[in-house]
Amino acid sequence: MGIDFQHVVELMPDITKAFGETLYMISISLAVALVFGLPLGILLFVTDKGLFLENIVVKSVLGFIVNMVRSIPYIILLVALIPLTKLIVGNPYGPAAASVSLSAAAIPFFARIVETSLREIDKGVIEAAIAVGATPWMIIKDVLFPEAKSSIIQGVTLTVISLVAYSAMAGVVGGGGIGDLAIRFGYYRYDNTIMIVTVVILIVFVQLIQFAGDWISKIIDKR
Amino acid sequence: MIQIKDLSKIYTTKERVVKGVDNVSLNITTGEVFGIVGYSGAGKSSLIRCLNLLEKPTSGEIKIDGLNLMKLRGRKLRQARLKIGMIFQHFHLISQKTIYENIAFALRAAKTPASQINKRVTELLEMVGLADKRDVYPAQLSGGQKQRVGIARALANNPSVLLCDEATSALDPNTTLSILRLLKKINKELKITIVLITHEMNVVKEICDRMAIMQDGKVIEEGAVYDIFSGPKEELTKEFISSVVSFDVPSAILNKCTGRIVKVMYKGDVAGEGIISDTVQQYNIKGNFLHGSIEYIQEIPLGIFLMELQGDNQEVEKAISYMSSRASLVEVIDHGN
Ligand SMILES: Nc1ncnc2c1ncn2[C@@H]1O[C@H](COP(=O)(O)OP(=O)(O)OP(=O)(O)O)[C@@H](O)[C@H]1O
Ligand SMILES: [Mg+2]
Numbered sequence: 001m002g003i004d005f006q007h008v009v010e011l012m013p014d015i016t017k018a019f020g021e022t023l024y025m026i027s028i029s030l031a032v033a034l035v036f037g038l039p040l041g042i043l044l045f046v047t048d049k050g051l052f053l054e055n056i057v058v059k060s061v062l063g064f065i066v067n068m069v070r071s072i073p074y075i076i077l078l079v080a081l082i083p084l085t086k087l088i089v090g091n092p093y094g095p096a097a098a099s100v101s102l103s104a105a106a107i108p109f110f111a112r113i114v115e116t117s118l119r120e121i122d123k124g125v126i127e128a129a130i131a132v133g134a135t136p137w138m139i140i141k142d143v144l145f146p147e148a149k150s151s152i153i154q155g156v157t158l159t160v161i162s163l164v165a166y167s168a169m170a171g172v173v174g175g176g177g178i179g180d181l182a183i184r185f186g187y188y189r190y191d192n193t194i195m196i197v198t199v200v201i202l203i204v205f206v207q208l209i210q211f212a213g214d215w216i217s218k219i220i221d222k223r
Numbered sequence: 224m225i226q227i228k229d230l231s232k233i234y235t236t237k238e239r240v241v242k243g244v245d246n247v248s249l250n251i252t253t254g255e256v257f258g259i260v261g262y263s264g265a266g267k268s269s270l271i272r273c274l275n276l277l278e279k280p281t282s283g284e285i286k287i288d289g290l291n292l293m294k295l296r297g298r299k300l301r302q303a304r305l306k307i308g309m310i311f312q313h314f315h316l317i318s319q320k321t322i323y324e325n326i327a328f329a330l331r332a333a334k335t336p337a338s339q340i341n342k343r344v345t346e347l348l349e350m351v352g353l354a355d356k357r358d359v360y361p362a363q364l365s366g367g368q369k370q371r372v373g374i375a376r377a378l379a380n381n382p383s384v385l386l387c388d389e390a391t392s393a394l395d396p397n398t399t400l401s402i403l404r405l406l407k408k409i410n411k412e413l414k415i416t417i418v419l420i421t422h423e424m425n426v427v428k429e430i431c432d433r434m435a436i437m438q439d440g441k442v443i444e445e446g447a448v449y450d451i452f453s454g455p456k457e458e459l460t461k462e463f464i465s466s467v468v469s470f471d472v473p474s475a476i477l478n479k480c481t482g483r484i485v486k487v488m489y490k491g492d493v494a495g496e497g498i499i500s501d502t503v504q505q506y507n508i509k510g511n512f513l514h515g516s517i518e519y520i521q522e523i524p525l526g527i528f529l530m531e532l533q534g535d536n537q538e539v540e541k542a543i544s545y546m547s548s549r550a551s552l553v554e555v556i557d558h559g560n
Pocket of ligand 2: 268
């Protein structure tokens with residue numbers, strides 16, 4: 001074992017390409033998760049018992065779907081969604097294709113995180129808003145969202161880090177990215193250098209995300 | 224103003240069924256400060272929260288300004304709530320928004336034109352004495368200041384009623400007093416009817432005109448605060464009153480007394496104080512003060528003295544009947560030996 005720098009330089013184009021693909025997959029699926037997971041999480045919260053848009057039917061149906069998707073291991077979801085991926089992207093390989101299943105996994109994951117963040121809000125603040133005669137939309141926009149913002153940012157961090165892990169799995173079935181690189185070189189060719197480099201990149205990347213997430217969440221919190 | 228009729232709120236949980244509010248009827252008149260007291264769990268919060276339907280009553284009727292609240296839903300209910308301000312023990316401000324934004328939120332709920340919001344917030348902040356805190360976040364304020372913001376927010380849309388759920392219970396005595404003064408000012412100057420709940424009799428004594436005492440979801444006694452303080456009927460009421468007007472004399476002292484022990488109470492007139500000295504002068508008896516105080520309830524004095532009368536039995540009898548003719552109440556507590 002040991003690092004062969006010559007070899008790293010040689011493979012630099014492959015490494016940057018793979019890292020770029022990973023970023024691409026994560027960005028797309030994170031964007032999708034934010035766009036769909038945030039409203040879904042809010043909906044899960046406000047339709048709960050005792051809240052201002054209480055609706056048992058909506059709550060249980062959404063909750064069931066979310067739980068269902070979340071109970072499927074990612075690798076199975078990846079395979080199961082191949083037909084859907086073909087429909088959306090055209091082919092089942094590559095980073096764009098992997099983004100479909102990554103998004104599918106990230107939406108319910110992030111939605112639950114949002115719901116949990118909202119649950120931490122002091123119920124009294126919501127009540128005070130109701131007492132003042134605010135509309136549900138005002139309460140969501142000016143009370144729920146700002147009050148949970150800091151905690152939701154932490155949730156975004158968690159989602160991104162999970163996506164890093166999932167995206168590496170997507171690599172196994174030809175999704176491209178860092179995981180793909182590690183499999184092709186590190187596993188099939190016993191290339192320790194590449195293995196170590198990918199591991200280091202992933203560690204640094206995750207640390208950076210965590211650090212950035214903590215920092216943002218802290219500076220926006222006015223408590 | 225506020226008519227509550229046969230109001231009940233029943234909580235059904237897995238383990239048990241609790242009557243939070245049990246068949247309560249009350250009439251609260253325009254412009255008064257109405258206090259509701261009771262121990263923890265008596266149902267005070269449940270009752271006051273029914274008044275703006277934060278809690279949905281199980282049965283009964285609530286009318287505010289003639290409007291039957293329980294018939295309202297959705298937009299109509301929100302509109303009614305604009306006219307019912309509420310403040311809370313723990314303030315419940317939006318922690319991530321500035322004081323300005325917190326108050327503006329209430330104004331936007333009433334669809335106040337954006338051009339008027341700034342002016343109105345400034346006005347409200349001046350009224351509660353926080354003009355310099357407009358761009359600060361709630362975390363940077365003291366409890367009393369947060370409650371002032373709560374009050375500004377509650378008054379933003381010129382409500383006709385202000386509901387106060389233990390509004391001073393999280394504050395120290397001085398801050399409590401300043402918040403009570405502010406509430407009184409609001410009541411007098413803006414002519415806003417105030418309903419407040421508390422477990423502190425001092426709060427009631429300070430600002431309430433009328434009051435009700437609650438126990439196990441029921442109102443067990445109600446009336447003008449002065450009347451209740453000077454003539455409590457129920458045991459629980461007496462217990463509450465005793466925190467302000469206490470007649471407890473240590474039993475060791477009572478045991479030492481040989482004469483007759485009487486409680487003398489006079490209402491409304493400080494000159495009543497002369498009763499005691501007049502009595503002692505006119506009759507051949509000796510009087511010992513065991514306890515005495517004059518409480519000002521709504522600025523009307525209420526004097527209560529506990530004294531031991533010693534002397535010839537007949538003289539004492541005469542003295543007591545003389546005092547009875549002048550004081551509001553003379554009660555023999557112990558006949559002595
Ligand atoms: N959401 C609820 N679910 C079940 N029971 C409740 C609920 N809210 C109140 N209760 C019960 O109703 C009764 C009255 O409660 P309430 O909060 O109105 O009392 P309170 O007089 O305000 O007491 P405190 O001084 O402690 O605030 C209590 O027995 C309480 O346990
Ligand atoms: Mg309470």
